[in-house]
Amino acid sequence: MSKILELNAITKKFGGLVANENVSFDVEEGEIVGVVGPNGAGKTTLFNSISGAFLPTSGTITFNGKDITNLPAHECAKIGIGRTFQIPQSLNEMTVWENVIVGALCHTSNMNEAMHKVNEVLELCGMEKFRDMLAGKLNVAQKKRLEIARAMATDPKLLLLDETMAGLTATERKEAVDLIHKINSMGVAILTIEHNMDVVMSVSNRVVVLVSGRLLMVGSPQEVVSNPEVISAYLGGGSKDESDE
Amino acid sequence: MKAIFGDMNKKQVILLVVLLAFAVIAPQIFTSLFVRNLLILIVIWSILGMGWNVMGGYCGQVSNGHSMYYGLGAYSVGLTLQYFKLSPWIAIPFGMCLAACFAWVIGKPILRLKGHAFAICTMALAECMRYICVNLKFTNGAKGVSMFNKSLNSVLYLQFKDSRIYYYLFLVIMLIVLALIKVLSKRKFFYYLRTIRGNEDAAASVGIDVSKYKIRAYMLSAALVSLGGSLYAQYMLYFDPASMMTLNVSMMIVLVAVMGGIGTVLGPILGAVIIECLSEYTRSFLGKFGGLDMVLYGVLVIIIVLFLPGGLLTLPSKIRDWRSRKNTGVAK
Numbered sequence: 001m002s003k004i005l006e007l008n009a010i011t012k013k014f015g016g017l018v019a020n021e022n023v024s025f026d027v028e029e030g031e032i033v034g035v036v037g038p039n040g041a042g043k044t045t046l047f048n049s050i051s052g053a054f055l056p057t058s059g060t061i062t063f064n065g066k067d068i069t070n071l072p073a074h075e076c077a078k079i080g081i082g083r084t085f086q087i088p089q090s091l092n093e094m095t096v097w098e099n100v101i102v103g104a105l106c107h108t109s110n111m112n113e114a115m116h117k118v119n120e121v122l123e124l125c126g127m128e129k130f131r132d133m134l135a136g137k138l139n140v141a142q143k144k145r146l147e148i149a150r151a152m153a154t155d156p157k158l159l160l161l162d163e164t165m166a167g168l169t170a171t172e173r174k175e176a177v178d179l180i181h182k183i184n185s186m187g188v189a190i191l192t193i194e195h196n197m198d199v200v201m202s203v204s205n206r207v208v209v210l211v212s213g214r215l216l217m218v219g220s221p222q223e224v225v226s227n228p229e230v231i232s233a234y235l236g237g238g239s240k241d242e243s244d245e
Numbered sequence: 246m247k248a249i250f251g252d253m254n255k256k257q258v259i260l261l262v263v264l265l266a267f268a269v270i271a272p273q274i275f276t277s278l279f280v281r282n283l284l285i286l287i288v289i290w291s292i293l294g295m296g297w298n299v300m301g302g303y304c305g306q307v308s309n310g311h312s313m314y315y316g317l318g319a320y321s322v323g324l325t326l327q328y329f330k331l332s333p334w335i336a337i338p339f340g341m342c343l344a345a346c347f348a349w350v351i352g353k354p355i356l357r358l359k360g361h362a363f364a365i366c367t368m369a370l371a372e373c374m375r376y377i378c379v380n381l382k383f384t385n386g387a388k389g390v391s392m393f394n395k396s397l398n399s400v401l402y403l404q405f406k407d408s409r410i411y412y413y414l415f416l417v418i419m420l421i422v423l424a425l426i427k428v429l430s431k432r433k434f435f436y437y438l439r440t441i442r443g444n445e446d447a448a449a450s451v452g453i454d455v456s457k458y459k460i461r462a463y464m465l466s467a468a469l470v471s472l473g474g475s476l477y478a479q480y481m482l483y484f485d486p487a488s489m490m491t492l493n494v495s496m497m498i499v500l501v502a503v504m505g506g507i508g509t510v511l512g513p514i515l516g517a518v519i520i521e522c523l524s525e526y527t528r529s530f531l532g533k534f535g536g537l538d539m540v541l542y543g544v545l546v547i548i549i550v551l552f553l554p555g556g557l558l559t560l561p562s563k564i565r566d567w568r569s570r571k572n573t574g575v576a577k
Contacts, residue, residue, distance in 0.1 A: 052449075053446065053450075072449070072454075073446075073450060074448075074449045074453055074454045077452035078452045082450075089444045089446055089447040091439070091447060092443065094439060094440075094443060098439070101436060102436050102439075102451050105433045105437070111431065111433070150447075151451070153451070
């Protein structure tokens, strides 16, 4: 399998604060990779570097064999990196349909073509019934789903999901997991930040663990949860007992 | 045609036709010079409002300095006539191109500013432009430009004795602008502008080059306001920087769009009707009380901003909301 995304020694500093330090890993085509780590580990910063919202201080990012380190966000979206935001950035004064069509217009100026794409995506995400509703009136779960729909409308090859499950109920979470599997089965590689370990275990092929901006380990979900260093990073030292539970 | 009327229901089309018919026969019903003057001003201000609305409404970048493009439009017809005897048929499009170029040049740096900073910067630039126009010999300084010509009733120079001809000509131009905005409002360009207004990060994440689209919106906005300025100069046949390029004019342009319905197709026209009627009538009835017209004006603006932040165009839906809330209240 060829690699769709390669991170090579990514470092991002905000003044004196080092948010990411020397992070390297890769995502293969069609793979789902989970990114976990305690709060402040630099997960979202890493996403912002990949999607072009930030320029990394040093290191290189390669997407589909092309160096995209210095590519601005809108160019990243054009070449096939879709993303969602941790706090949903839905366009509240626009309808669900309009939110999705701005994504669909990424590769075409033809409204009919874009509308066709919107129908497809709304059906995929199960949001047809909200199509004429203002995005501002949706609840959190629906807004998160809309984020995914908008990103999917840009026809991404790689989808970056930033905590799409946070704040969802168990049922909503299950629906979201199903959606992620559905999207993945269409051949889209997914890099997802997730706190809920059950979700990470059930969706990811591999898991990346970040702690204080550094890469702790990359491995299968089983390897990660059985690694004592990961457990201590999450629970704060000497946590043998908890790991047995 | 389908692009213009496609998404309207029968009721809306009928309403539009009735309003249009009224606009056409209005100068025949009202024969007083006062009302005919008012009608022409409404048409001109509709164009200004629609122009501002592209940038301030759809794109969400509030400019408080659009009077400089208004002045630019007026100077481009006035000065080309004075120096080159150029017909406004050429000078008006020339002025629009000039305004767009100017917007591109100053837009590059100032569109990096956001929100209040952008609003203040445009305000300052418009003031600078006014001082430049007042002090340059080339622009006749504070004396302004007189375009009055003995050979009145000239189609080539757009000068007519009968103000109705101005009215009908400007009405046609306004309808063209309206159709343009209406068509664009369902196109990629305007969807992108609305996305930028909603959230710039989200816009970039779906592949929108935010600064490129902001500049384009600013250029279109400037060109349309310049068109309005040219028409005003053409109608008045005299203008000076003190009447065209003040902060007051800039704010009026903003108010027309905000009052009618910001970011809507018809809002600026409704705003122009209300603001022009209000300012002309209060001026004629209350003008002798020195400033009382402005007080009334201010109070009305405050009321609208407080209770109808979406503009007067949202009044019907507000009333519907209020009624349904009242009904459900009774049911409980």
